[in-house]
Amino acid sequence: MNWAKIHLIMGMILLCFGTTAYAAENYPVAWGPSSATFGPCGISIPAGKFGIGGNIVFGEGDGARQYSKRLNGDVKSTKFNEVLKLRYGILDTLDIRLATPFYNVHLNRSNAPDHDVYGVGDTTVVLHQRLLNQGGGDPLSLALDYGVTFPTGSVSAHSSDAAGNAAWGGVVGIGATYFLYANRFDTEVNYAMFTEGGHDLQKGNRFRWNLGYAYALSNLVDLGIESTMEANDNSKRGGVRQQDASLEWYAGPKVAFKYKPWNTFAGLTVKFPLERWYHGTQGVSDDYRIEFKLIKVFDVGTFF
Template identity: 35%
Template sequence: MIWKVWPAALLCVAIAVALSSNALAADQKDSTSSIPRPAAGVSVYYASGGFTVPAGKFIGALNYRYADQDEWYEHTSSLSGDDSKKVGHLNCIKFRYGIAEDWDVRTATPYVHTEVDLENRDDFTVEGIGDTLIQLRHRFVSQRDGAPVDVSWDLGFQAPTGETGDRDPGTGAWGGLIGGGVTYLSGRHRLEADMSYVMFTEGDDDLTKGDRTRVNGHYAYAVTNRLDLGLECNFEWTQEDDIDGTDQGNDQKALYIGPKFNTKWKEYGLIFGGAVLGAAYRECERESLTEEWRVEAKLIKSF
């Protein structure tokens, strides 16, 4: 179960602690801020809580997730299934631009590479560009104005930019998105959450993807101007797909939690972070392959 993730989690923490030894020394020379400020979360679909990008600022980001799906689950129980497995590499390119004070636009385009090894059946690979999320975000409550937290709403859509076919990650469908987030920032502490809900139109092969809900949480403590340590969690619920009016019975829910770190290089406009997240809860309507842990990484450049 989740205890199996701790060797990788401890490695993540050890890397962060090693980085902190250099960061502590560098921090003594860094006078850019009297109080270190923590950065946002690491995971692929994290949406930076209630914050928006400052007007005129452009941000590019590359996210990566590694997940090895080799455990069969049905409902909330692990099963003794065959030796099939999926090894997934998810890359996501993001762009964000501040169009006005408290308003920004953002995009996220995934590139998927998943190797599928099925027992007693031919192996295959799913690879290609996925569908792109495009969002408008507005912060309507701000600590800058004396409020206790920052709060934003999101409105957007998912465009069918992905490649479609039997072994392609695209759906050929449009989706509508609503969401929002909240951030509490105090001194060295950052606590925040965000959520999104997407509904899809019918795509290729009479397939209508099930509605998708994502909720992310994040706590970070700025050890120095160079280093943050914290915890991150991701919850995702994908409802049943529908093919030509027939429910496919593939509803899934999952919650992943684990330690994370960020290293910050303000003079270069760079942030690099990583996280190791273990499965705290999984529920599958039908027998499905799931991962017990995942590794996340991000690289952000501000212009």
């Protein structure tokens, strides 16, 4: 880890502790995380509420990588991905959410023809069960996630197996949220396993750890920091273990906008790599990511 990464982490820590000192008796409430891979952590959506929206993720990379090093500049990648997200409150303590990724990646290669990767990823449907509620007197809000990945992914010469290769899967996780005046702290971990899908490939087990902090400047604007880490085990192709395990850790600042009369929320995050490790040669590795999230919530009533 170089000095730039250490300085970024130190800045994140100082911002978290520094903003806490400005808490007052009348304080606004910070909105949740904005990154595409973030879930709701410890917070549930009220019964009868329906949220629709998603994320747009833009990233660029320069050069193929292996292990923790850049190998060469033979390939440049430009990524423009979208994630459709739906969420509905079944009960005040139980909600269900859906996420379907769409991806578009252009590879500019100096030693081979350019290549485009595009398609639809596998859809994940998750039940979110709240166990503790800070607003109800508990020390923090805590929730469990358990869900299924459905084989909706594209399988072709231009598809991405990483985004989904028409495979079934299962995911479990736990998340927590803590409010301190105008400060909000979020964290969650989840673990996913997959069956064999298209291209005779069974993706390796996936582990994610997300961490977020937000400070509500007002009822309209939040500032914060988000960190997303993802580790993937080696996959199997035709039953043979491949050398493609990976670890990616990104972090950076965010700004969020809230307009409660319309029940509309938007967030913008800019993240940079703190650590990247690839067992095999990786041609698509973002040198930075810009992520935008937009969510609109409707009151559609309960059905249970």
